[in-house]
Amino acid sequence: MTRPDAPSRFPRWVYGVGDEPDPRFSLANERTFLAWVRTSLAFSAAGVALEALALPVHPGFRFAASLVLVVVGVAAAVQSWWRWGQVERAVRCAAPLPGSAMTVLLTVGSVVASVLVLLGVLLR
Incomplete structure:
Protein backbone atom coordinates (compact mmCIF):
# COMPACT_ATOMS: atom_id res chain seq x y z
CA MET A 1 0.00 0.00 0.00
CA THR A 2 1.55 3.31 -1.07
CA ARG A 3 1.30 6.23 1.31
CA PRO A 4 0.00 9.45 -0.31
CA ASP A 5 2.25 11.61 1.90
CA ALA A 6 5.42 9.57 1.21
CA PRO A 7 8.47 11.55 0.15
CA SER A 8 9.44 11.09 -3.47
CA GLY A 18 5.19 1.98 5.93
CA ASP A 19 6.81 4.37 8.38
CA GLU A 20 10.31 5.73 8.68
CA PRO A 21 12.30 3.17 10.68
CA ASP A 22 15.07 3.79 13.16
CA PRO A 23 18.00 4.91 10.95
CA ARG A 24 20.23 2.22 12.45
CA PHE A 25 18.10 -0.47 10.80
CA SER A 26 18.22 1.19 7.39
CA LEU A 27 21.96 1.76 7.68
CA ALA A 28 22.54 -1.85 8.72
CA ASN A 29 20.53 -2.98 5.69
CA GLU A 30 22.60 -0.70 3.48
CA ARG A 31 25.87 -2.10 4.89
CA THR A 32 24.63 -5.61 4.16
CA PHE A 33 23.74 -4.56 0.61
CA LEU A 34 27.23 -3.13 0.11
CA ALA A 35 28.80 -6.34 1.45
CA TRP A 36 26.82 -8.34 -1.10
CA VAL A 37 27.95 -5.96 -3.85
CA ARG A 38 31.58 -6.48 -2.79
CA VAL A 48 37.94 -12.63 -15.21
CA ALA A 49 41.24 -13.47 -13.48
CA LEU A 50 40.80 -17.20 -14.04
CA GLU A 51 40.49 -16.66 -17.77
CA ALA A 52 42.95 -13.76 -18.12
CA LEU A 53 45.80 -15.47 -16.26
CA ALA A 54 45.57 -18.55 -18.49
CA LEU A 55 46.35 -20.92 -15.64
CA PRO A 56 47.38 -24.50 -16.48
CA VAL A 57 43.79 -25.72 -16.53
CA HIS A 58 42.05 -27.37 -19.47
CA PRO A 59 40.84 -24.38 -21.55
CA GLY A 60 37.24 -25.57 -21.86
CA PHE A 61 36.83 -26.12 -18.14
CA ARG A 62 38.66 -22.87 -17.35
CA PHE A 63 36.32 -20.91 -19.61
CA ALA A 64 33.23 -22.63 -18.16
CA ALA A 65 34.36 -21.92 -14.58
CA SER A 66 35.09 -18.30 -15.50
CA LEU A 67 31.67 -17.95 -17.06
CA VAL A 68 29.97 -19.43 -13.98
CA LEU A 69 31.86 -17.05 -11.67
CA VAL A 70 30.99 -13.96 -13.73
CA VAL A 71 27.33 -14.98 -14.06
CA VAL A 72 27.11 -15.60 -10.31
CA GLY A 73 28.72 -12.18 -9.73
CA VAL A 74 26.14 -10.44 -11.90
CA ALA A 75 23.26 -12.41 -10.37
CA ALA A 76 24.50 -11.63 -6.85
CA ALA A 77 24.59 -7.91 -7.62
CA VAL A 78 21.03 -7.96 -8.97
CA GLN A 79 19.80 -10.12 -6.10
CA SER A 80 21.47 -7.85 -3.53
CA TRP A 81 19.51 -4.88 -4.88
CA TRP A 82 16.25 -6.83 -4.75
CA ARG A 83 16.97 -8.13 -1.24
CA TRP A 84 17.88 -4.66 0.02
CA GLY A 85 14.47 -3.43 -1.14
CA GLN A 86 12.60 -6.37 0.37
CA VAL A 87 14.31 -5.95 3.75
CA GLU A 88 13.84 -2.17 3.75
CA ARG A 89 10.12 -2.62 3.03
CA ALA A 90 9.83 -5.22 5.78
CA VAL A 91 11.54 -2.90 8.27
CA ARG A 92 9.32 0.02 7.24
CA CYS A 93 6.16 -2.11 7.63
CA ALA A 94 7.29 -3.90 10.83
CA ALA A 95 6.93 -7.21 8.96
CA PRO A 96 9.04 -10.36 9.26
CA LEU A 97 12.26 -10.27 7.28
CA PRO A 98 12.19 -12.25 4.01
CA GLY A 99 14.33 -15.31 3.41
CA SER A 100 17.41 -15.13 1.25
CA ALA A 101 18.09 -17.05 -1.94
CA MET A 102 21.53 -15.47 -2.25
CA THR A 103 23.24 -17.97 0.00
CA VAL A 104 22.06 -20.81 -2.22
CA LEU A 105 23.14 -18.92 -5.35
CA LEU A 106 26.64 -18.27 -4.04
CA THR A 107 27.06 -21.79 -2.66
CA VAL A 108 25.96 -23.52 -5.85
CA GLY A 109 28.02 -21.15 -8.00
CA SER A 110 31.13 -21.71 -5.87
CA VAL A 111 30.72 -25.49 -5.96
CA VAL A 112 30.10 -25.61 -9.71
CA ALA A 113 33.07 -23.35 -10.49
CA SER A 114 35.34 -25.28 -8.12
CA VAL A 115 34.36 -28.64 -9.63
CA LEU A 116 34.99 -27.26 -13.13
CA VAL A 117 38.45 -26.03 -12.13
CA LEU A 118 39.22 -29.35 -10.42
CA LEU A 119 38.19 -31.29 -13.52
CA GLY A 120 40.20 -28.87 -15.65
CA VAL A 121 43.31 -29.51 -13.57
CA LEU A 122 42.85 -33.27 -13.60
CA LEU A 123 42.14 -33.48 -17.34
CA ARG A 124 44.73 -31.05 -18.71
Whole structure:
Protein backbone atom coordinates (compact mmCIF):
# COMPACT_ATOMS: atom_id res chain seq x y z
CA MET A 1 0.00 0.00 0.00
CA THR A 2 1.55 3.31 -1.07
CA ARG A 3 1.30 6.23 1.31
CA PRO A 4 0.00 9.45 -0.31
CA ASP A 5 2.25 11.61 1.90
CA ALA A 6 5.42 9.57 1.21
CA PRO A 7 8.47 11.55 0.15
CA SER A 8 9.44 11.09 -3.47
CA ARG A 9 12.55 8.99 -2.90
CA PHE A 10 13.82 6.32 -5.21
CA PRO A 11 12.81 3.53 -5.39
CA ARG A 12 9.19 4.33 -4.75
CA TRP A 13 8.26 0.65 -4.26
CA VAL A 14 10.50 0.68 -1.17
CA TYR A 15 10.02 4.12 0.31
CA GLY A 16 6.34 4.51 -0.56
CA VAL A 17 5.15 2.12 2.15
CA GLY A 18 5.19 1.98 5.93
CA ASP A 19 6.81 4.37 8.38
CA GLU A 20 10.31 5.73 8.68
CA PRO A 21 12.30 3.17 10.68
CA ASP A 22 15.07 3.79 13.16
CA PRO A 23 18.00 4.91 10.95
CA ARG A 24 20.23 2.22 12.45
CA PHE A 25 18.10 -0.47 10.80
CA SER A 26 18.22 1.19 7.39
CA LEU A 27 21.96 1.76 7.68
CA ALA A 28 22.54 -1.85 8.72
CA ASN A 29 20.53 -2.98 5.69
CA GLU A 30 22.60 -0.70 3.48
CA ARG A 31 25.87 -2.10 4.89
CA THR A 32 24.63 -5.61 4.16
CA PHE A 33 23.74 -4.56 0.61
CA LEU A 34 27.23 -3.13 0.11
CA ALA A 35 28.80 -6.34 1.45
CA TRP A 36 26.82 -8.34 -1.10
CA VAL A 37 27.95 -5.96 -3.85
CA ARG A 38 31.58 -6.48 -2.79
CA THR A 39 30.98 -10.23 -2.89
CA SER A 40 29.51 -9.97 -6.38
CA LEU A 41 32.53 -7.96 -7.52
CA ALA A 42 34.85 -10.62 -6.07
CA PHE A 43 33.04 -13.37 -7.99
CA SER A 44 33.23 -11.38 -11.22
CA ALA A 45 36.91 -10.54 -10.66
CA ALA A 46 37.70 -14.20 -9.94
CA GLY A 47 36.05 -15.22 -13.19
CA VAL A 48 37.94 -12.63 -15.21
CA ALA A 49 41.24 -13.47 -13.48
CA LEU A 50 40.80 -17.20 -14.04
CA GLU A 51 40.49 -16.66 -17.77
CA ALA A 52 42.95 -13.76 -18.12
CA LEU A 53 45.80 -15.47 -16.26
CA ALA A 54 45.57 -18.55 -18.49
CA LEU A 55 46.35 -20.92 -15.64
CA PRO A 56 47.38 -24.50 -16.48
CA VAL A 57 43.79 -25.72 -16.53
CA HIS A 58 42.05 -27.37 -19.47
CA PRO A 59 40.84 -24.38 -21.55
CA GLY A 60 37.24 -25.57 -21.86
CA PHE A 61 36.83 -26.12 -18.14
CA ARG A 62 38.66 -22.87 -17.35
CA PHE A 63 36.32 -20.91 -19.61
CA ALA A 64 33.23 -22.63 -18.16
CA ALA A 65 34.36 -21.92 -14.58
CA SER A 66 35.09 -18.30 -15.50
CA LEU A 67 31.67 -17.95 -17.06
CA VAL A 68 29.97 -19.43 -13.98
CA LEU A 69 31.86 -17.05 -11.67
CA VAL A 70 30.99 -13.96 -13.73
CA VAL A 71 27.33 -14.98 -14.06
CA VAL A 72 27.11 -15.60 -10.31
CA GLY A 73 28.72 -12.18 -9.73
CA VAL A 74 26.14 -10.44 -11.90
CA ALA A 75 23.26 -12.41 -10.37
CA ALA A 76 24.50 -11.63 -6.85
CA ALA A 77 24.59 -7.91 -7.62
CA VAL A 78 21.03 -7.96 -8.97
CA GLN A 79 19.80 -10.12 -6.10
CA SER A 80 21.47 -7.85 -3.53
CA TRP A 81 19.51 -4.88 -4.88
CA TRP A 82 16.25 -6.83 -4.75
CA ARG A 83 16.97 -8.13 -1.24
CA TRP A 84 17.88 -4.66 0.02
CA GLY A 85 14.47 -3.43 -1.14
CA GLN A 86 12.60 -6.37 0.37
CA VAL A 87 14.31 -5.95 3.75
CA GLU A 88 13.84 -2.17 3.75
CA ARG A 89 10.12 -2.62 3.03
CA ALA A 90 9.83 -5.22 5.78
CA VAL A 91 11.54 -2.90 8.27
CA ARG A 92 9.32 0.02 7.24
CA CYS A 93 6.16 -2.11 7.63
CA ALA A 94 7.29 -3.90 10.83
CA ALA A 95 6.93 -7.21 8.96
CA PRO A 96 9.04 -10.36 9.26
CA LEU A 97 12.26 -10.27 7.28
CA PRO A 98 12.19 -12.25 4.01
CA GLY A 99 14.33 -15.31 3.41
CA SER A 100 17.41 -15.13 1.25
CA ALA A 101 18.09 -17.05 -1.94
CA MET A 102 21.53 -15.47 -2.25
CA THR A 103 23.24 -17.97 0.00
CA VAL A 104 22.06 -20.81 -2.22
CA LEU A 105 23.14 -18.92 -5.35
CA LEU A 106 26.64 -18.27 -4.04
CA THR A 107 27.06 -21.79 -2.66
CA VAL A 108 25.96 -23.52 -5.85
CA GLY A 109 28.02 -21.15 -8.00
CA SER A 110 31.13 -21.71 -5.87
CA VAL A 111 30.72 -25.49 -5.96
CA VAL A 112 30.10 -25.61 -9.71
CA ALA A 113 33.07 -23.35 -10.49
CA SER A 114 35.34 -25.28 -8.12
CA VAL A 115 34.36 -28.64 -9.63
CA LEU A 116 34.99 -27.26 -13.13
CA VAL A 117 38.45 -26.03 -12.13
CA LEU A 118 39.22 -29.35 -10.42
CA LEU A 119 38.19 -31.29 -13.52
CA GLY A 120 40.20 -28.87 -15.65
CA VAL A 121 43.31 -29.51 -13.57
CA LEU A 122 42.85 -33.27 -13.60
CA LEU A 123 42.14 -33.48 -17.34
CA ARG A 124 44.73 -31.05 -18.71
